[in-house]
Amino acid sequence: MQHFPIFLDLKGRTVLLSGGGEAAMAKLRLLMKTEAHLVVFAPEPSDEIVAWAAQGLLALHPRALAPADLPGAALVYAADEDAARDTRTAELSRAAGVLLNVVDDLQNSQFITPAIVDRDPVCVAIGTEGAAPVLARAIKRDLEERLNPRLGLMARIGKAFRAAAEALPEGRPRRDFWSDYYFGEGLVALDAEGETALPAALDRMLDRHLASETSAGRVALVGAGPGDPELLTLKARRLLDTADVVIHDRLVPQEILELARREAILVDAGKQGFGPAMTQEEINTLIVRHAQDGHHVVRLKSGDPGVFGRLDEELDACDAAGIEWQIVPGLTSAAAAAAGIGQGLTRRGRNSAVRLLTGHDVKGFAEHDWRALARPGEVAALYMAKRGARFLQGRLLMHGAAPETPVTIVENASRPDEQVIATTLAALPATLESGDVAGPAILLYGLAPRARATAAAPAPARSETTLKEFA
Ligand code: SAH
Numbered sequence: 001m002q003h004f005p006i007f008l009d010l011k012g013r014t015v016l017l018s019g020g021g022e023a024a025m026a027k028l029r030l031l032m033k034t035e036a037h038l039v040v041f042a043p044e045p046s047d048e049i050v051a052w053a054a055q056g057l058l059a060l061h062p063r064a065l066a067p068a069d070l071p072g073a074a075l076v077y078a079a080d081e082d083a084a085r086d087t088r089t090a091e092l093s094r095a096a097g098v099l100l101n102v103v104d105d106l107q108n109s110q111f112i113t114p115a116i117v118d119r120d121p122v123c124v125a126i127g128t129e130g131a132a133p134v135l136a137r138a139i140k141r142d143l144e145e146r147l148n149p150r151l152g153l154m155a156r157i158g159k160a161f162r163a164a165a166e167a168l169p170e171g172r173p174r175r176d177f178w179s180d181y182y183f184g185e186g187l188v189a190l191d192a193e194g195e196t197a198l199p200a201a202l203d204r205m206l207d208r209h210l211a212s213e214t215s216a217g218r219v220a221l222v223g224a225g226p227g228d229p230e231l232l233t234l235k236a237r238r239l240l241d242t243a244d245v246v247i248h249d250r251l252v253p254q255e256i257l258e259l260a261r262r263e264a265i266l267v268d269a270g271k272q273g274f275g276p277a278m279t280q281e282e283i284n285t286l287i288v289r290h291a292q293d294g295h296h297v298v299r300l301k302s303g304d305p306g307v308f309g310r311l312d313e314e315l316d317a318c319d320a321a322g323i324e325w326q327i328v329p330g331l332t333s334a335a336a337a338a339a340g341i342g343q344g345l346t347r348r349g350r351n352s353a354v355r356l357l358t359g360h361d362v363k364g365f366a367e368h369d370w371r372a373l374a375r376p377g378e379v380a381a382l383y384m385a386k387r388g389a390r391f392l393q394g395r396l397l398m399h400g401a402a403p404e405t406p407v408t409i410v411e412n413a414s415r416p417d418e419q420v421i422a423t424t425l426a427a428l429p430a431t432l433e434s435g436d437v438a439g440p441a442i443l444l445y446g447l448a449p450r451a452r453a454t455a456a457a458p459a460p461a462r463s464e465t466t467l468k469e470f471a
Pocket of ligand 1: 309
């Protein structure tokens with residue numbers, strides 16, 4: 001970070017600007033939003049600048065900047081769009097030790113003015129150190145769309161209420177109150193009745209929040225999807241954003257965990273390495289204990305929480321403790337695996353049903369209706385099936401499945417290191433043994449990759465899509 005972002009208080013400070021053309025006007029329009037004392041030096045000022053001076057928005061001198069002008073100034077802008085004049089302004093300001101910006105000249109500037117999204121008093125500044133102005137503009141456009149234009153108005157009215165809101169205990173109760181204001185009841189009141197309704201709405205909300213202030217904990221059992229952060233649901237994102245505690249599985253990648261609120265406690269319930277993973281009993285206890293402490297707990301599971309996720313055991317534990325819960329579905333890895341090989345999980349005329357099977361259950365390798373699965377055209381997504389591959393191959397062949405039935409191994413579906421290996425039922429165990437399939441994998445039984453999505457073609461890095469949007 002070469003440029004350190006700060007918000008400078010310009011109230012009553014002097015800002016000097018040399019220039020009277022387009023570049024000068026662009027900077028002045030921005031500077032006139034501040035409470036700075038603006039002094040412009042321009043032998044030939046534009047009509048607009050003359051008009052602004054007449055309105056008392058700035059002081060105008062129809063001459064060049066001189067050494068005596070500089071002492072006491074906070075900032076200097078060299079905006080003449082003329083190399084010789086800008087160099088002179090730069091020399092004068094350097095000699096006087098005043099911070100300088102040369103418009104559109106990063107090299108010779110000591111500070112730069114970022115792109116901003118202005119919802120005064122909320123102001124978002126975007127800087128790219130001059131590396132990618134296109135990116136800054138794209139981010140600005142995105143934020144302009146996303147941030148309600150009346151956010152500033154709400155913030156100004158809200159600010160006057162901050163002292164009153166201190167009647168609520170610090171932490172979650174106060175945060176909930178303000179979220180309710182900005183994104184819930186406050187916004188509704190503004191939409192329905194306009195700005196004048198906001199103070200009354202704030203009073204009403206405060207009474208209600210004070211009355212219900214016991215702040216019970218609750219649990220959300222949330223699907224994190226197969227690994228690509230862009231495949232998270234909006235609801236999952238929102239819950240991660242507000243969680244006090246996130247208890248996650250081993251398969252949830254770091255990029256997704258980073259979306260959790262900065263102050264949230266992260267607990268890895270699938271820790272491997274130094275010790276064994278937590279038992280289900282321990283996980284249940286942990287979830288319940290945090291909720292009983294009044295926390296909002298996100299139990300984050302890979303894929304969909306209801307697919308081989310031991311969901312019921314955790315719900316039972318919450319019910320037994322009288323804790324409120326909700327389930328937020330996620331994209332199961334079989335869906336991502338099928339997408340990765342360019343196939344549908346069902347297809348008219350091929351398979352009108354799809355099974356989700358586990359390779360092993362609590363008793364060991366899992367038994368299934370092998371006879372039904374062995375019929376031509378059947379499709380199944382096999383989870384946790386790497387170790388049990390030889391077992392299930394034996395069962396299926398024994399029940400009459402064709403040895404050439406396609407099986408596609410999709411490892412790390414939806415992640416940058418996704419790997420697709422096409423094989424057959426006959427060759428499955430050998431393929432798994434010879435291939436390097438260390439990550440989580442789905443075996444798609446009865447599905448071969450569409451011709452162009454074969455093992456040879458490396459999976460595209462998922463983040464490419466986002467970057468392209470900015471290019
Ligand atoms: N609830 C999860 C499944 C949990 S069981 C879901 O809905 O996807 C764990 C198994 O899921 C792994 O052994 C593997 O078979 C599969 N799995 C999870 N993430 C995966 C991924 N990104 N790619 C392939 N398989 C994955």
